[in-house]
Amino acid sequence: MTTVGYRTETDGMGPVNVPENVLWGAQTQRSLQYFSIGRDLMPPEMIEAYALVKQACATANAQSGRLDTESAKLIHVVCDEIVAGQHDAMFPLRVWMTGSGTQFNMNVNEVIANRASQIAGAPLGSKTPLHPNDHVNMGQSTNCNFPTAMHVAAVLGVEHRLIPALTRLRDAIAAKAEEWKDLVKVGRTHLQDAVPITLGQEWHGYAGMLTDNIARLTAARDGLLPLALGGTALGTGVNTDPGFDQRACAALAEQTGINFTAAENKFALQGAHDALVHLSGCLRTTAGALFKIANDIRLLACGPRAGLSELHLPENEPGSSIMPGKINPTQAEALAMLTLQVMSNDVRRSWAWAGERYAGHECL
Numbered sequence: 001m002t003t004v005g006y007r008t009e010t011d012g013m014g015p016v017n018v019p020e021n022v023l024w025g026a027q028t029q030r031s032l033q034y035f036s037i038g039r040d041l042m043p044p045e046m047i048e049a050y051a052l053v054k055q056a057c058a059t060a061n062a063q064s065g066r067l068d069t070e071s072a073k074l075i076h077v078v079c080d081e082i083v084a085g086q087h088d089a090m091f092p093l094r095v096w097m098t099g100s101g102t103q104f105n106m107n108v109n110e111v112i113a114n115r116a117s118q119i120a121g122a123p124l125g126s127k128t129p130l131h132p133n134d135h136v137n138m139g140q141s142t143n144c145n146f147p148t149a150m151h152v153a154a155v156l157g158v159e160h161r162l163i164p165a166l167t168r169l170r171d172a173i174a175a176k177a178e179e180w181k182d183l184v185k186v187g188r189t190h191l192q193d194a195v196p197i198t199l200g201q202e203w204h205g206y207a208g209m210l211t212d213n214i215a216r217l218t219a220a221r222d223g224l225l226p227l228a229l230g231g232t233a234l235g236t237g238v239n240t241d242p243g244f245d246q247r248a249c250a251a252l253a254e255q256t257g258i259n260f261t262a263a264e265n266k267f268a269l270q271g272a273h274d275a276l277v278h279l280s281g282c283l284r285t286t287a288g289a290l291f292k293i294a295n296d297i298r299l300l301a302c303g304p305r306a307g308l309s310e311l312h313l314p315e316n317e318p319g320s321s322i323m324p325g326k327i328n329p330t331q332a333e334a335l336a337m338l339t340l341q342v343m344s345n346d347v348r349r350s351w352a353w354a355g356e357r358y359a360g361h362e363c364l
Contacts, residue, residue: 009125018125023090023118025110025125025132031103037096042104047091049153050108051079052255053145053229053248054136060247061138071135078115087111101146109136139240139248143270144231151224154279155258158221163214166286170210173293177203185310199310206293213286220279225259227252231266280349287342294335301329 006017011026018029058075061067081087090111097103109132116130117123130136181200186193229252230245232238237245245262253260263269303309319328 007123007125020124023087023111023114023124024092024107025114027103027106028093028110031093031097031107035094035097035103037094040095042091042093042095042107043153044085044088045153045157046104046149047088047108048083049149049156050105050145051082052152052252053149054108054112055079055255056248056252057138057140057145057229058136059251060244063247064241064244066241067135067138071130074116074119074130075112075136077119078112081115082108082111087115100142102142105137105140105142105146106132109133112136139230139232139244141232141239143233144228144235144266147269147273148227148229150273150276151227152252152256152260154276155221155224155260156256158217158279159258163217163221166210166214166217170207170214173203173210174207177201177207206296209289209293210286213282213289216282216285217279220275220282223275223278226261226263226269226275228263228266228269230262231270235265235267235270237266277350280346284343284346287339291336291339291343294332294339297332298329298336301332 005020007020008015009018009026009029010016011030013026013030016026016029018025055076058067058072058079062069062072091104091107093104093107113127113130113132113136114124117126117128120129122128177200179200180203181198183199184196185199185202187195187197187202227245227249228235229248230237230240232240245266249260249262268274297311297313300308301311301313304312313327313329313332315327316330319326319330
């Protein structure tokens with residue numbers, strides 16, 4: 001059995017024993033002690049977003065002269081490693097921590113500082129050459145950089161994953177609509193026979209639903225581009241220098257290729273998350289459209305002998321352990337389950353991100 005050694009790190013509350021070879025520090029260890037609830041770790045998208053934010057802040061602080069150039073470069077080097085996934089195991093915190101996410105912000109700060117110590121050949125926990133608060137967290141508060149990271153993570157996800165995936169699906173459906181434009185079938189209302197329609201017209205409707213939802217998501221994404229970064233504790237910008245927010249957001253825009261800007265009213269972004277609530281609503285609407293499409297496909301493919309059997313789905317895997325030859329609409333079923341998850345998540349977000357953001361938060 002391997003014996004785990006410990007080193008001692010300190011924070012404002014005193015010394016804490018931390019496993020000797022990890023990159024996190026005292027505040028992360030305290031969170032592990034008091035908030036090891038469930039198995040839900042902070043998502044990797046937030047780790048990446050936070051690393052990008054820390055790089056942008058280091059750039060802004062170096063431009064003002066508050067942070068020396070070598071320290072800024074070192075922060076950039078470590079954050080590049082984090083974005084590349086090299087230190088994923090060093091972010092062990094559960095989502096069930098303090099409402100503002102302070103310990104996660106400090107987890108990121110501590111990992112960057114301790115990795116910098118490794119690179120410099122200094123002992124872990126020495127806070128040399130980077131201090132997690134004084135250097136890595138310079139000009140920031142969790143109350144401004146956590147909302148910023150949420151915006152960044154959401155925008156990157158919508159921009160690089162969701163909209164491209166929906167566009168591919170929409171284009172594939174549109175291609176089928178064109179292929180089937182002359183294939184006449186029975187149209188139905190209330191599940192009863194109605195008037196003729198082509199299968200292409202039916203699928204043209206599905207493509208149009210996705211086109212409309214892509215437009216909604218694009219607009220909601222744009223609403224997330226103004227950032228709270230630089231507002232620090234309450235939105236006033238205390239402990240930053242003039243122009244920090246503009247420089248940091250410009251650096252983040254350059255890093256990501258996305259037009260992030262410094263929000264004019266940081267009090268609004270730190271006191272609530274209306275833009276994220278709106279995006280969540282658009283995700284719910286999109287999920288509803290996909291749920292309808294998935295269920296239509298399942299219904300029209302039911303059978304084949306005792307059902308409608310208008311559509312013939314790919315036979316991707318056996319549908320039963322005891323009925324040979326049975327095939328199920330498993331891809332449509334998986335999509336339906338995922339859409340229900342998205343729709344239920346929106347209910348949670350509406351409560352968590354609107355008026356009940358943090359009970360007792362300093363802005364209130």
